Amino acid sequence: MTFTSLTGVIPPVCTPLTPDREVDVPSLLRLVDHLVAGGVHGLFVLGSSSEAAYLTDGQRRIVVESVTAHVGGQLPVLAGAIDMTTPRVLDHVASVTAAGADGVVVTAPFYARTHPAEMMCIRDSVHTKLPADVVLELAADGVVAGLKDSSGDLAAFRRVVTGARDGGVSGFSVLTGSELIVDSALAAGADGAVPGLGNVDPHGYVRLHGLCRSGDWDGARAEQERLCALFGLVTVGDPARMGPGSSALGAFKAALHLRGVIDCPVTAEPQVPLEQDEVARVGKYLAAAGLL
Amino acid sequence: MTFTSLTGVIPPVCTPLTPDREVDVPSLLRLVDHLVAGGVHGLFVLGSSSEAAYLTDGQRRIVVESVTAHVGGQLPVLAGAIDMTTPRVLDHVASVTAAGADGVVVTAPFYARTHPAEMMCIRDSVHTKLPADVVLELAADGVVAGLKDSSGDLAAFRRVVTGARDGGVSGFSVLTGSELIVDSALAAGADGAVPGLGNVDPHGYVRLHGLCRSGDWDGARAEQERLCALFGLVTVGDPARMGPGSSALGAFKAALHLRGVIDCPVTAEPQVPLEQDEVARVGKYLAAAGLL
Amino acid sequence: MTFTSLTGVIPPVCTPLTPDREVDVPSLLRLVDHLVAGGVHGLFVLGSSSEAAYLTDGQRRIVVESVTAHVGGQLPVLAGAIDMTTPRVLDHVASVTAAGADGVVVTAPFYARTHPAEMMCIRDSVHTKLPADVVLELAADGVVAGLKDSSGDLAAFRRVVTGARDGGVSGFSVLTGSELIVDSALAAGADGAVPGLGNVDPHGYVRLHGLCRSGDWDGARAEQERLCALFGLVTVGDPARMGPGSSALGAFKAALHLRGVIDCPVTAEPQVPLEQDEVARVGKYLAAAGLL
Amino acid sequence: MTFTSLTGVIPPVCTPLTPDREVDVPSLLRLVDHLVAGGVHGLFVLGSSSEAAYLTDGQRRIVVESVTAHVGGQLPVLAGAIDMTTPRVLDHVASVTAAGADGVVVTAPFYARTHPAEMMCIRDSVHTKLPADVVLELAADGVVAGLKDSSGDLAAFRRVVTGARDGGVSGFSVLTGSELIVDSALAAGADGAVPGLGNVDPHGYVRLHGLCRSGDWDGARAEQERLCALFGLVTVGDPARMGPGSSALGAFKAALHLRGVIDCPVTAEPQVPLEQDEVARVGKYLAAAGLL
Numbered sequence A, B, C, D: 001m002t003f004t005s006l007t008g009v010i011p012p013v014c015t016p017l018t019p020d021r022e023v024d025v026p027s028l029l030r031l032v033d034h035l036v037a038g039g040v041h042g043l044f045v046l047g048s049s050s051e052a053a054y055l056t057d058g059q060r061r062i063v064v065e066s067v068t069a070h071v072g073g074q075l076p077v078l079a080g081a082i083d084m085t086t087p088r089v090l091d092h093v094a095s096v097t098a099a100g101a102d103g104v105v106v107t108a109p110f111y112a113r114t115h116p117a118e119m120m121c122i123r124d125s126v127h128t129k130l131p132a133d134v135v136l137e138l139a140a141d142g143v144v145a146g147l148k149d150s151s152g153d154l155a156a157f158r159r160v161v162t163g164a165r166d167g168g169v170s171g172f173s174v175l176t177g178s179e180l181i182v183d184s185a186l187a188a189g190a191d192g193a194v195p196g197l198g199n200v201d202p203h204g205y206v207r208l209h210g211l212c213r214s215g216d217w218d219g220a221r222a223e224q225e226r227l228c229a230l231f232g233l234v235t236v237g238d239p240a241r242m243g244p245g246s247s248a249l250g251a252f253k254a255a256l257h258l259r260g261v262i263d264c265p266v267t268a269e270p271q272v273p274l275e276q277d278e279v280a281r282v283g284k285y286l287a288a289a290g291l292l
Helices: A025-037 A057-071 A086-098 A116-120 A132-140 A154-166 A182-187 A202-213 A217-235 A244-258 A276-288 B025-037 B057-071 B086-098 B116-120 B132-140 B154-166 B182-187 B202-213 B217-235 B244-258 B276-288 C025-038 C057-071 C086-098 C116-120 C132-140 C154-166 C182-187 C202-213 C217-235 C244-258 C276-288 D025-038 D057-071 D086-098 D116-120 D132-140 D154-166 D182-187 D202-213 D217-235 D244-258 D276-288
Strands: A043-045 A077-080 A103-105 A146-149 A173-176 B043-045 B077-080 B103-105 B146-149 B173-176 C043-045 C077-080 C103-105 C146-149 C173-176 D043-045 D077-080 D103-105 D146-149 D173-176
Touching (some): A057 A086, A132 A154, A146 A154, A154 A173, A154 A182, A154 B217, A182 A202, A182 A217, A182 B182, A202 A217, A217 A276, B043 B057, B057 B086, B146 B154, B154 B173, B154 B182, B217 B276, C132 C154, C154 C173, C182 D182, C217 C244, C217 C276, C217 D154, C244 C276, D057 D086, D077 D086, D146 D154, D154 D173, D182 D202, D217 D244, D217 D276
Parallel strands (some): A043 A077, A077 A103, B077 B103, B146 B173, C043 C077, C077 C103, C146 C173, D043 D077
16 A cells, blocks of 8 residues: 555444444444445544444454455555554554554554653654644654544644645645544545544545535535534433443444444443434434435 | 624724733724725624733723724624623623624623533623534524634534524624634635734735635635735744733734834733744744735 | 731632622621621632622622621721733722722632733732742742632642741741631641631631641541531532532522521522522531531 | 551552663562562552553563562552553453452543443442542442542542441542642541652651551651652653653652662653753752652
């Protein structure tokens, strides 16, 4: 894989689980087929939306090996290396690379509030979510091949996009992790998007990407607004019973289950599962978006 | 003034001060002339960028009376009513209305972390920066005529824009307070912008607004990127010596002084003033943007 | 009043209101009598627990004038000067001093995240809630006569106490604003306490202070634990309906009403009032503490 | 080990590293001997002060096995199981138990802002840093044997202490993780302390504990103030160059190196190392405290 392939729609792939919380490989491969059929340009396994933080080392290896073997090079497979600190992240980088990933997505260390200088020390590896100037320095040095920004702060995102372009950094991709402002990010110069909701409606995000690329901004806005409405499904979980992460991941998996893609909608423990009426509301969002 | 006039570029007007920190009325009126000559569509006095929080009640009254008398109804003049809590804000609402303001801009009470229900109680007055659903409810009830959002969160902003449109709320304006994503906000359906940097370059923001309205998104993006570069002037103040607010307001005023609009660049105390080399850097930003 | 009088129990005095939210002067004076009868060593009006942030300038003046006239110099009366920024705070300092306050309590400006240097500029007036070294510098210069710390961070509090003592700063009082760790603060060297709950049970805090002063730490701990249990009344308000501030102030006033001290338990708008069953739970706390 | 042994001074043991960042077992065992000679009542390995978050799984195993073999049951050895989420934490619980730890210290999952209900799901394992009522429920069920609180919030700490006592929960230890308020915490009823600074001066903390137990509160206060002054060494690192964690851990290790306990003061990467003049300042703190 060359760096220039980090463009377009690259969904973070959910990790289907069995009722006893093991990786459900057949469902995972059906999900991959569903995304490929939707026209996505790459896959990103072991990200936050993949519940990677909840997966043991053994489960992570199964995910990467299964997916890379299944897609066989048809499209790039990136893998996350989420952990608390640099030494531990580097262990994961070695593991996912050995398991066949085409690229690695790492996050800035989150264990401690850290000084920028401390973050720079991990430059032996790829790396994301840093101040714009740090990112651009890493990009210029060829240390990182891209940035995925999920902060929703379009002004900061724009600073990286124009900084990379004006600084003549080549082969550096800037991707938005937001589901809700993909049109704005592409208009501002982003190379692509990594939308969690892309699991549920890959066709919609591929269509949105195409409309932006062809300069049809009115059409893009309409498609984006349809996807924004669909994204409301992440709020079905009762906030008195669960956190927003449990609600969102539970809703993505419920939607994939309702659409017949995966066998079982459970999320990893100790996340709180959705109740029946909440799943029913997910179904209404799917129907309203024309997906059932 | 009808509600429908809350569109276009409505800069928050800086408050020029004399060296002994009284309102410099002649400079204030020259600034108003500079903005009107730039083609702005309205004026917003006593906002954050006007240092309203640092002005005594007497100084606030002078500002509103001077500006409204000077513009004489040529374009709408909005006035802020910034204070800690509802009863005190209502006193300011009465004052600025008596002083001639065409509309009032209030903020959600910030004294205490407050429950949404407590914010709803101020519905006798206009009001901003609330959860999207609260804003839309106030809009539907005719309580508020518009929203200025400066959070930089375009996804939330979009929810208000589409919510107002789909809910059939008429006469409700949605304005962005960001300097950096005006093109994206207008593309998403905003009615206008309230950019602090519009003090320094009103012509630029009026041009940007026009390009967006005519659908020239490539031209808009280029103009927006020029303004984003100019906005770098807010960072000239040494963070070891001053807070970001002092740096930004000091830089706006230094720029207006360098451009010959106001007599004295001082900011209200206890904000820290810029030093000579920092002012020189403001000059370089102006030159790079073609404004000197 | 000399600075050395800032010791002992100095409750922040609640501001009783009439049903239509005007200052209820007769109830206010009965509350003052209740506190004086309890043996408190000073009074602090127009603090946070007095809902000062919700009182208009006119209401604030009534409070200070009524209380200072009533106590007639029997014990010191401090008055708060809460506002957003230095210029506005200085206006209040002038007002409360003119109205007869023996001392003024100011807060660090909270309108903007501010650089320490900007806070130092307000040294023409007394001032609280700053980094330990800034406080000690102000104390050494004679700018401030005391510090009230409500952060609950006993380690930081201790740094000020020992810093003032070791630095030979004389006439500087260090007071805790916490209801819950008065014994620990006095053991660590504090000069006194400013407990909001002291409105409800002044005798208890005066007793606690005496036990600490006499070195009876086991007795102090028992009294403190009784007051900690009583403090649970601040949680009676349903968090789904109101913020914690509304619950706490509503509970203090409900307790004063139930104890027959004030005529009407309403709080300033837009704070949410307690419901009947919540007031009943306040009564149970009072009964358990032996106060009904 | 029975639960009742979780009392007294139980320092979190630093992890000495070699210049190439492997565990320096001889230095680690000398540090253990230093602590045991100081009279500590237990040892806690793989905590935050042990840089556990920066240690790979292999390094963690070496630490637990070396220390438990060396102390041979003389005093209890607790081990941390720090990771992002419950499934991963449970893997560490199994590992450290197999490696010989007498007890396990876990933290509330920190990967995502989580709902209390989600935290309750990890009740198959011991567990800390939760709302007081959740902790007390876990204690009553026998799920957890103790709580280490490092928040510095003495009022909340006290709620757990009195809640456990009044609720008749037996065999539940409440320990403070603060270095600075050990006397206050013990006075309020704590069972012991887990002070990182105890690595540097175990004798001091053991002495402080003894003074508190014997009711000599004036002596305790003097010893605590000496330790508070010594704790200033955590601030030697230049905040423009490193985060507070790097400064504190670097200073602990520099002090142990200067006192001749460990061979090499390096911290795990990417933490920023102290410079020579900063280490010299650590020496001055040691000298002032009578430790050189």
